[in-house]
Amino acid sequence: MTLLRDPEEVETRYLHNLSDLAGRRVLEIGCGDGRLTWRYALAAGYVVGIDLNPISLLKAQQECQPDLRSKVTFALANSLALPFPPKLFDVAVLAWSL
Amino acid sequence: MVHALQEIRRILVPGGILIDLRPVADHWLVEVATAQDSWEVGRVQDLPAGLADDAAAVEALAYMSQAGWFVLEQTEIFDFLYYWDTPEEMQAYISEQWEDFIALPAEVLTNIQAIWANSATGSRVRVRLKMLIAMWRKRPVN
Numbered sequence: 001m002t003l004l005r006d007p008e009e010v011e012t013r014y015l016h017n018l019s020d021l022a023g024r025r026v027l028e029i030g031c032g033d034g035r036l037t038w039r040y041a042l043a044a045g046y047v048v049g050i051d052l053n054p055i056s057l058l059k060a061q062q063e064c065q066p067d068l069r070s071k072v073t074f075a076l077a078n079s080l081a082l083p084f085p086p087k088l089f090d091v092a093v094l095a096w097s098l
Numbered sequence: 099m100v101h102a103l104q105e106i107r108r109i110l111v112p113g114g115i116l117i118d119l120r121p122v123a124d125h126w127l128v129e130v131a132t133a134q135d136s137w138e139v140g141r142v143q144d145l146p147a148g149l150a151d152d153a154a155a156v157e158a159l160a161y162m163s164q165a166g167w168f169v170l171e172q173t174e175i176f177d178f179l180y181y182w183d184t185p186e187e188m189q190a191y192i193s194e195q196w197e198d199f200i201a202l203p204a205e206v207l208t209n210i211q212a213i214w215a216n217s218a219t220g221s222r223v224r225v226r227l228k229m230l231i232a233m234w235r236k237r238p239v240n
Contacts, residue, residue, distance in 0.1 A: 003191065004181040004222075011119070014176050014231050019115055027109065029102075036119075079102040084109045091115045092106045098099060098118055098155045 005035065012039040015093075024090040029079045030097025034060030041072050044091075048084075050077040099158035107167045107236055116168055116234040120155065121178065123148045123199070124228040128188075128206055130213045131181070132221050139213055140206030142192070142225065148199035159234075168234035178227040185211045188223045 006012075015021075015036075023045040031037050031049030033056045041047045049072070051057050060074045077083050079097070106116055125141040162168055182188040185207060192202050214223055 002183045006178050018233050082105045086108050087111045093117045096120050
């Protein structure tokens, strides 16, 4: 099956138009396989993607490009108990997860 | 949901940004598309679980706003397209991935199969999701 999701990248344009992610420390909640992450991570300062699905997270880790590995991390975590200290991030993205 | 929003508030710096990006139920359009044209064929049926999710999100955000945790700065609505090569692939995906949220009425499937079969080689079928993106800013501690 060939499935294309937003090949026009409309979502990406809206995300970048709405907020300036350049250099920001970003937490993406519900990152899944990283589909959205790859569309802004290069501009961000640092990205942590969390999800409850370990299979999706494994795919995201495997597909992480070499130039992003120093600034993108994926973790199995629940948004009800975020495993981070206070005031660590500039931006939180609820990616199809509210 | 409210507890998750409270957690997000905790890990954001003062003045930090929360971006809420999600599809919202709206009887999404089903279409046949070529590289040049597209045809609206019908709409999906919204199911109770999807409508309940939307309502719960609205309720949680309202609580968050009234509690003074975040201030809404901007909201936009846009279309997000899912494409499949055939109507059968679309039907299978909807049944497997979105079974609790939307249904494809039988008459819409019949119509899209007929239109797709008579369209140019390489035509695809697609669903036009309604997306919401909103930017909220964390308020200083009261």
